[in-house]
Amino acid sequence: MPSVLIIEDDDAQRFVASFALKKAGHQVNEAHDGPHGVAAAKADKPDVIVCDVMMPGMTGYEVVAALRNDTELANVPVILLTAMSDRKHMRQGMTAGADDYLTKPYRPDELCEAINAVLARRQVQKEAFMSSVSGVVEDALEQQKEDLGVQYENRLVKEINARWSRANAAGDVSYKDAFVMLVDMLGPQPTQGSAPSLADLVKQVHQSARDTLYLFGANHVMPYGTNLMAVFAADEATLTTPVETRVLRAASALLKSVPKERVATLALHRGPVTLVAVDDGLHGDQGHSLVPGDSIAAVASVHSTAAAEGWRLSATPAVAKMLATQAAAGRKAMTARGEEAVELLPGKV
Incomplete structure (x- = not known):
């Protein structure tokens, strides 16, 4: 015992x-x-x-x-x-x-x-x-x-x-096998409110989401329109917790933090991801930018379908199968790319 x-x-x-x-x-x-x-x-x-x-x-x-x-x-x-x-x-x-x-x-x-x-x-x-x-x-x-x-x-x-040093270092980064999470913590764009108040909301929501994603092992978190794109490198998982477990726990923590009056939509995919270093020596800017590719297009397509269906968490079929012991599969729908999107229900297995 x-x-x-x-x-x-x-x-x-x-x-x-x-x-x-x-x-x-x-x-x-x-x-x-x-x-x-x-x-x-x-x-x-x-x-x-x-x-x-x-x-x-x-x-x-x-x-x-x-x-x-x-x-x-x-x-x-x-x-x-x-x-x-x-x-x-x-x-x-x-x-x-x-x-x-x-x-x-x-x-x-x-x-x-x-x-x-x-x-x-x-x-x-x-x-x-x-x-x-x-x-x-x-x-x-x-x-x-x-x-x-x-x-x-x-x-x-x-x-x-x-x-952490590699994640923050300058230079292009390429992952042959990584989890990508598209995070929308704001839901449908507010129709009322002043620009400063909306800006404060975006800043607050994105800062909190970044903290959570990095806490659970994200290698990179970058803006993606009004949303966030997080990359969890599958070949650099922590020694004690599998990367897929970190990804699902990060998603669950994010969804728990969303107030009832706001709708959040998260989408997951697994595949190759490439980031290029953006280093502007003249103005002192430095960071990484996502390179468009099939993984980014896939997770964005699943996210759009999930938002339309009213799902909080969704994934491509391969990721849903990998997480089957931790999250039950819910409804299914076809994306605009002609691929399947699967609703995930964490904790219901």
Whole structure:
């Protein structure tokens, strides 16, 4: 029976999480802040830790750093809980060593699924590693597993840092296999309102969407008309979470953040993507621009069909099939390109 340590300063949320995990069969220990959480982990090493990000005194990222610097706890998986407004330290978590994120509010079954997923990944990694060595070497590596755990986390930090550096570096970029997400968080264009107020709305919505997309591992996020186009490189997925899972969780988080009075439409496709560097030395502008191609045309066509049908999330058939274990397929319709678009229903499988 896996043991879970919950570090959460909100009594009500800690109670809900504890109740759900106990009902799912986990042994649960609780701590009301970061220092008590680290002490509880040292006193009784858990199988996984669930930690809130924004806590007084010691943030969730500081808790992760303390755990990763402790050889006894370096390999314990950590799932961070973060609110959509926590954008000041979002990027910090990508290099802190967390294994996964859940955005608040979350459903109890989402928390249970995330815990099962990180535990399963750690078990697979351990079995694959141990099966590659002989009995004598296994004994030696078992004695050094704490040191190896620290080295593993250090490599993870370096690779994630390198990933962000590549995403922001100048130069053309070409991905043979990437997920593209066309994001419309505004819905039909407002017919009333002043230009300044509409400009503020676009700025606010796009900034929030960018934060979420980068939080869940997007390599590039660029304007696409009044919408956003996000690129998740399939060959550069994080070590602990598959890229298709990151893409679907990003989409779910975006849809959760949309007010009831506004309609959002998201579309997904997978294929080759090319971006060219746009560097204007005279005016100091630098960035990337999408090169038109079949992948961009495909996701735009699916998005247009989804908007017309009133679907919130849609995908090309190949992507819908890949996400079948995480999102049920809903209705289907033909796009203007004569291809099929599939409605996706996250969490309904």
